[in-house]
Amino acid sequence: MKNKYIIIPVFAFLLSMLLYSCEKNAVQIIDVPVSGAQLKFFNFGVNAPIVNFYANDTKVSAALSATGSESSTTGVAYGAVYPSVNSYAVIAPGTYNFKGQRPSTVSTDANLAISTLNTSVQEGKNYSLYLSGIYNASAKTIESFIVEDVLPPVDTSGGYVRFVHAISNANPFNLVLKNTTTGAETVVATNIAYKSASSFVKVPFGIYELYCRYPNSSTNVISRNGTSAVSVIKANTYTFSIRGDMTVTSTTATNRPFIDNTPNR
Structure with missing residues:
Protein backbone atom coordinates (compact mmCIF):
# COMPACT_ATOMS: atom_id res chain seq x y z
CA MET A 1 0.00 0.00 0.00
CA LYS A 2 1.44 3.40 -0.96
CA ASN A 3 2.17 5.76 1.90
CA LYS A 4 1.29 9.45 1.68
CA TYR A 5 3.44 12.06 3.36
CA ILE A 6 2.63 15.62 4.35
CA ILE A 7 5.53 18.01 3.96
CA ILE A 8 5.75 21.01 6.26
CA PRO A 9 6.96 24.34 4.82
CA VAL A 10 10.50 24.13 6.25
CA PHE A 11 11.04 21.05 4.12
CA ALA A 12 9.42 22.33 0.94
CA PHE A 13 12.58 23.74 -0.59
CA LEU A 14 13.85 20.21 -1.09
CA LEU A 15 10.94 19.59 -3.41
CA SER A 16 11.01 22.86 -5.31
CA MET A 17 11.58 21.11 -8.61
CA LEU A 18 8.53 18.91 -8.05
CA LEU A 19 5.91 21.06 -6.34
CA TYR A 20 4.31 24.44 -6.83
CA SER A 21 5.07 27.00 -4.16
CA CYS A 22 2.52 27.55 -1.42
CA GLU A 23 1.67 30.11 1.20
CA LYS A 24 3.04 29.86 4.72
CA ASN A 25 0.20 27.93 6.36
CA ALA A 26 -0.26 25.33 3.66
CA VAL A 27 1.01 21.77 3.53
CA GLN A 28 1.79 19.48 0.64
CA ILE A 29 0.63 15.89 0.16
CA ILE A 30 2.67 13.73 -2.21
CA ASP A 31 2.70 10.06 -3.10
CA VAL A 32 6.44 9.40 -3.31
CA PRO A 33 8.83 8.47 -0.48
CA VAL A 34 10.78 11.40 0.97
CA SER A 35 13.71 11.83 3.31
CA GLY A 36 13.20 12.93 6.88
CA ALA A 37 11.42 11.93 10.08
CA GLN A 38 7.70 11.19 9.87
CA LEU A 39 5.24 12.20 12.61
CA LYS A 40 1.59 11.92 13.59
CA PHE A 41 0.07 14.28 16.16
CA PHE A 42 -2.77 13.30 18.54
CA ASN A 43 -4.77 15.76 20.64
CA PHE A 44 -5.85 13.28 23.30
CA GLY A 45 -5.64 15.68 26.25
CA VAL A 46 -9.02 15.60 27.99
CA ASN A 47 -10.74 19.02 27.81
CA ALA A 48 -7.81 20.43 25.84
CA PRO A 49 -8.67 23.23 23.40
CA ILE A 50 -7.96 23.23 19.69
CA VAL A 51 -4.25 23.52 18.95
CA ASN A 52 -1.81 23.59 16.09
CA PHE A 53 1.37 21.58 16.41
CA TYR A 54 4.76 23.21 16.00
CA ALA A 55 8.33 21.93 15.67
CA ASN A 56 10.26 24.84 17.21
CA ASP A 57 8.63 27.84 15.49
CA THR A 58 7.51 26.01 12.33
CA LYS A 59 3.91 24.89 12.10
CA VAL A 60 3.58 21.18 11.38
CA SER A 61 -0.23 20.95 11.31
CA ALA A 62 -2.26 23.49 9.36
CA ALA A 63 -5.38 23.81 7.30
CA LEU A 64 -5.00 24.77 3.67
CA SER A 65 -5.68 28.50 3.32
CA ALA A 66 -6.32 30.68 0.29
CA THR A 67 -5.55 33.90 2.18
CA GLY A 68 -2.56 33.06 4.36
CA SER A 69 -4.57 33.80 7.51
CA GLU A 70 -4.68 31.15 10.20
CA SER A 71 -8.11 29.80 11.07
CA SER A 72 -9.26 30.11 14.67
CA THR A 73 -11.50 27.08 14.37
CA THR A 74 -9.55 24.76 12.10
CA GLY A 75 -6.91 23.03 14.16
CA VAL A 76 -6.50 19.71 15.92
CA ALA A 77 -9.37 19.39 18.38
CA TYR A 78 -9.66 16.93 21.26
CA GLY A 79 -9.93 13.39 19.93
CA ALA A 80 -8.49 14.31 16.54
CA VAL A 81 -5.31 13.21 14.79
CA TYR A 82 -3.11 15.01 12.27
CA PRO A 83 -2.67 13.85 9.56
CA SER A 84 -6.05 12.14 9.85
CA VAL A 85 -5.47 9.66 7.02
CA ASN A 86 -2.86 6.91 6.82
CA SER A 87 -0.01 9.35 6.31
CA TYR A 88 2.61 11.30 8.24
CA ALA A 89 3.95 14.83 8.40
CA VAL A 90 7.60 14.92 7.33
CA ILE A 91 10.30 17.10 8.88
CA ALA A 92 14.09 17.20 8.78
CA PRO A 93 15.71 15.00 11.44
CA GLY A 94 17.01 16.78 14.53
CA THR A 95 16.12 17.98 18.02
CA TYR A 96 12.95 20.02 18.35
CA ASN A 97 10.78 21.71 20.92
CA PHE A 98 7.42 20.29 19.87
CA LYS A 99 4.49 22.44 20.96
CA GLY A 100 0.74 22.20 21.04
CA GLN A 101 -0.06 25.86 20.50
CA ARG A 102 -3.29 27.83 20.41
CA PRO A 103 -4.10 29.47 17.04
CA SER A 104 -2.97 33.05 16.57
CA THR A 105 -6.50 34.25 15.82
CA VAL A 106 -8.33 33.09 18.95
CA SER A 107 -9.60 35.81 21.27
CA THR A 108 -8.07 34.23 24.40
CA ASP A 109 -4.60 32.73 24.82
CA ALA A 110 -3.54 33.39 21.23
CA ASN A 111 -0.24 31.62 20.42
CA LEU A 112 -0.08 30.10 23.90
CA ALA A 113 1.79 26.79 24.02
CA ILE A 114 -0.24 24.52 26.30
CA SER A 115 2.25 21.69 25.95
CA THR A 116 5.95 21.44 25.08
CA LEU A 117 8.16 18.41 24.54
CA ASN A 118 11.85 18.61 23.69
CA THR A 119 13.04 15.52 21.87
CA SER A 120 14.98 14.28 18.86
CA VAL A 121 13.60 12.57 15.76
CA GLN A 122 15.72 10.57 13.37
CA GLU A 123 16.00 10.14 9.64
CA GLY A 124 13.74 7.42 8.25
CA LYS A 125 11.85 6.80 11.49
CA ASN A 126 8.16 7.25 12.26
CA TYR A 127 6.74 8.74 15.46
CA SER A 128 3.44 9.54 17.16
CA LEU A 129 3.24 12.53 19.51
CA TYR A 130 0.33 12.68 21.96
CA LEU A 131 -1.20 15.41 24.05
CA SER A 132 -2.50 13.36 26.97
CA GLY A 133 -3.85 13.43 30.48
CA ILE A 134 -6.34 16.04 31.70
CA TYR A 135 -6.08 19.71 30.78
CA ASN A 136 -5.18 22.00 33.69
CA ALA A 137 -7.47 24.97 33.08
CA SER A 138 -5.72 27.12 35.69
CA ALA A 139 -2.16 26.55 34.52
CA LYS A 140 -3.35 26.12 30.91
CA THR A 141 -1.15 23.09 30.40
CA ILE A 142 -1.49 19.51 29.23
CA GLU A 143 0.93 16.58 29.28
CA SER A 144 2.57 15.11 26.19
CA PHE A 145 4.72 12.17 25.14
CA ILE A 146 6.14 10.63 21.99
CA VAL A 147 6.50 7.00 20.88
CA GLU A 148 8.34 5.54 17.93
CA ASP A 149 6.20 3.77 15.33
CA VAL A 150 8.33 0.77 14.35
CA LEU A 151 6.25 -0.18 11.32
Missing part, protein backbone atom coordinates in the same frame (compact mmCIF):
# COMPACT_ATOMS: atom_id res chain seq x y z
CA PRO A 152 6.47 -3.82 10.18
CA PRO A 153 7.05 -4.78 6.55
CA VAL A 154 3.94 -4.81 4.39
CA ASP A 155 2.37 -8.27 4.73
CA THR A 156 -0.55 -9.26 2.53
CA SER A 157 -1.37 -12.28 4.71
CA GLY A 158 -2.66 -10.20 7.62
CA GLY A 159 -2.77 -6.84 9.37
CA TYR A 160 -0.70 -5.39 12.20
CA VAL A 161 -1.98 -3.67 15.35
CA ARG A 162 -0.48 -2.08 18.45
CA PHE A 163 -1.74 -0.40 21.63
CA VAL A 164 -0.92 3.06 23.07
CA HIS A 165 -1.99 4.10 26.58
CA ALA A 166 -2.84 7.83 26.86
CA ILE A 167 -5.15 7.89 29.94
CA SER A 168 -3.31 9.48 32.87
CA ASN A 169 -5.63 8.20 35.62
CA ALA A 170 -5.72 4.57 34.48
CA ASN A 171 -3.62 1.61 35.54
CA PRO A 172 -1.72 -0.50 32.98
CA PHE A 173 -3.94 -2.44 30.58
CA ASN A 174 -3.95 -5.48 28.37
CA LEU A 175 -5.58 -5.08 24.95
CA VAL A 176 -7.71 -7.97 23.73
CA LEU A 177 -9.10 -8.40 20.22
CA LYS A 178 -12.18 -10.60 19.74
CA ASN A 179 -12.95 -11.82 16.23
CA THR A 180 -16.67 -11.17 15.60
CA THR A 181 -16.95 -14.20 13.31
CA THR A 182 -15.09 -16.89 15.24
CA GLY A 183 -15.34 -15.47 18.74
CA ALA A 184 -11.64 -16.12 19.23
CA GLU A 185 -9.84 -13.72 21.57
CA THR A 186 -6.23 -12.61 21.10
CA VAL A 187 -4.21 -10.65 23.64
CA VAL A 188 -2.15 -8.27 21.50
CA ALA A 189 -0.63 -6.12 24.28
CA THR A 190 0.14 -6.86 27.92
CA ASN A 191 0.55 -4.56 30.92
CA ILE A 192 0.93 -1.34 28.90
CA ALA A 193 1.32 1.67 31.20
CA TYR A 194 0.42 5.32 30.66
CA LYS A 195 2.61 7.01 28.03
CA SER A 196 3.71 3.62 26.68
CA ALA A 197 3.13 1.65 23.48
CA SER A 198 3.23 -2.02 22.61
CA SER A 199 4.96 -3.46 19.57
CA PHE A 200 3.00 -4.11 16.39
CA VAL A 201 1.51 -7.62 16.33
CA LYS A 202 0.22 -9.50 13.29
CA VAL A 203 -3.42 -10.63 13.37
CA PRO A 204 -5.61 -12.27 10.72
CA PHE A 205 -7.67 -9.80 8.73
CA GLY A 206 -11.25 -9.57 9.93
CA ILE A 207 -13.63 -7.57 12.13
CA TYR A 208 -12.75 -7.26 15.80
CA GLU A 209 -14.21 -6.06 19.07
CA LEU A 210 -11.62 -4.32 21.28
CA TYR A 211 -11.38 -4.71 25.04
CA CYS A 212 -9.04 -3.18 27.62
CA ARG A 213 -8.61 -5.37 30.69
CA TYR A 214 -6.40 -5.08 33.72
CA PRO A 215 -3.67 -7.74 33.83
CA ASN A 216 -4.88 -11.06 35.33
CA SER A 217 -8.52 -9.98 34.94
CA SER A 218 -11.25 -11.04 32.52
CA THR A 219 -13.37 -7.92 33.13
CA ASN A 220 -13.76 -5.52 30.22
CA VAL A 221 -12.92 -2.04 31.54
CA ILE A 222 -13.01 -0.17 28.22
CA SER A 223 -14.87 -1.64 25.26
CA ARG A 224 -15.30 -0.98 21.58
CA ASN A 225 -17.84 -3.42 20.16
CA GLY A 226 -21.17 -3.73 18.38
CA THR A 227 -21.42 -1.17 15.59
CA SER A 228 -18.06 0.26 16.68
CA ALA A 229 -16.12 -2.94 15.98
CA VAL A 230 -13.09 -2.31 13.79
CA SER A 231 -11.91 -3.88 10.55
CA VAL A 232 -8.33 -5.06 10.24
CA ILE A 233 -7.48 -5.23 6.56
CA LYS A 234 -4.57 -7.26 5.24
CA ALA A 235 -1.37 -5.32 4.50
CA ASN A 236 -2.55 -2.44 6.75
CA THR A 237 -1.15 -1.26 10.09
CA TYR A 238 -3.22 0.24 12.92
CA THR A 239 -2.72 1.93 16.28
CA PHE A 240 -5.42 1.43 18.93
CA SER A 241 -5.01 4.22 21.51
CA ILE A 242 -6.99 4.90 24.65
CA ARG A 243 -7.93 8.40 25.77
CA GLY A 244 -10.37 9.97 28.23
CA ASP A 245 -11.00 10.21 31.96
CA MET A 246 -11.49 7.00 33.96
CA THR A 247 -13.77 8.81 36.46
CA VAL A 248 -16.39 9.44 33.72
CA THR A 249 -19.08 6.75 33.71
CA SER A 250 -21.31 8.13 30.94
CA THR A 251 -21.31 6.01 27.80
CA THR A 252 -21.82 9.04 25.56
CA ALA A 253 -19.70 11.81 27.13
CA THR A 254 -16.93 13.16 24.93
CA ASN A 255 -14.35 12.67 27.68
CA ARG A 256 -15.34 9.08 28.54
CA PRO A 257 -12.67 6.36 28.28
CA PHE A 258 -12.47 5.49 24.60
CA ILE A 259 -10.46 3.26 22.26
CA ASP A 260 -9.37 5.13 19.15
CA ASN A 261 -8.50 3.43 15.86
CA THR A 262 -5.92 5.23 13.71
CA PRO A 263 -4.36 3.66 10.59
CA ASN A 264 -0.61 4.12 10.28
CA ARG A 265 -0.60 3.05 6.65
